[in-house]
Amino acid sequence: MDIVVRITVIYLFILVGMRILGKREFGQLSPFELVTLLIIPEIVSEALTDNDRSLTAAVIGTTTLLLLVFITSTIAHVSRKADDVLGGVPAVLIHDGQFLEDAMNRERITMTEISNEMHKAGLETLEQIKWAILEPDGKIAFITHEQETLPRKPQEERVVG
Numbered sequence: 001m002d003i004v005v006r007i008t009v010i011y012l013f014i015l016v017g018m019r020i021l022g023k024r025e026f027g028q029l030s031p032f033e034l035v036t037l038l039i040i041p042e043i044v045s046e047a048l049t050d051n052d053r054s055l056t057a058a059v060i061g062t063t064t065l066l067l068l069v070f071i072t073s074t075i076a077h078v079s080r081k082a083d084d085v086l087g088g089v090p091a092v093l094i095h096d097g098q099f100l101e102d103a104m105n106r107e108r109i110t111m112t113e114i115s116n117e118m119h120k121a122g123l124e125t126l127e128q129i130k131w132a133i134l135e136p137d138g139k140i141a142f143i144t145h146e147q148e149t150l151p152r153k154p155q156e157e158r159v160v161g
Helices: 002-021 031-038 040-049 055-078 080-087 101-107 111-120 145-149
Strands: 091-095 129-134 140-144
Touching (some): 002 040, 002 055, 031 040, 040 055, 055 080, 091 101, 111 129, 111 140
Antiparallel strands (some): 091 129
16 A cells, blocks of 8 residues: 555656646657656656655655756746757758758758658658758748748738727
């Protein structure tokens, strides 16, 4: 019965900690945040299996880790420079149908990887692409030449009365 209580305490503690961190889904976490949160099982495993009698050590370790994640996300939220360092910045991989090899080498992404993502986006040729941008979350955004020539919606006139 002791192990059930230990697991329940750790589960509830992590649940509360995740709620405090915010409502983002795992897909929206930065790679750094995700890796950091994956460390939690290592911290609490001893307390869960009763190898270490100190449930307090697991709670303190997890609290420290969640606090560090919270602090870094808060710093990134208030400082653009910190956000760039912690979360990364977008990188242009293609401009006007031409691969930008320096950026691709810096980001360690191959032409094949870009081509695969192009095809998933329904694009057939490089000439269709005005910009291909590697976003900080690892996804590639494509802006086509056609998107630039789409008619823009006229702005509504505001009546001041």
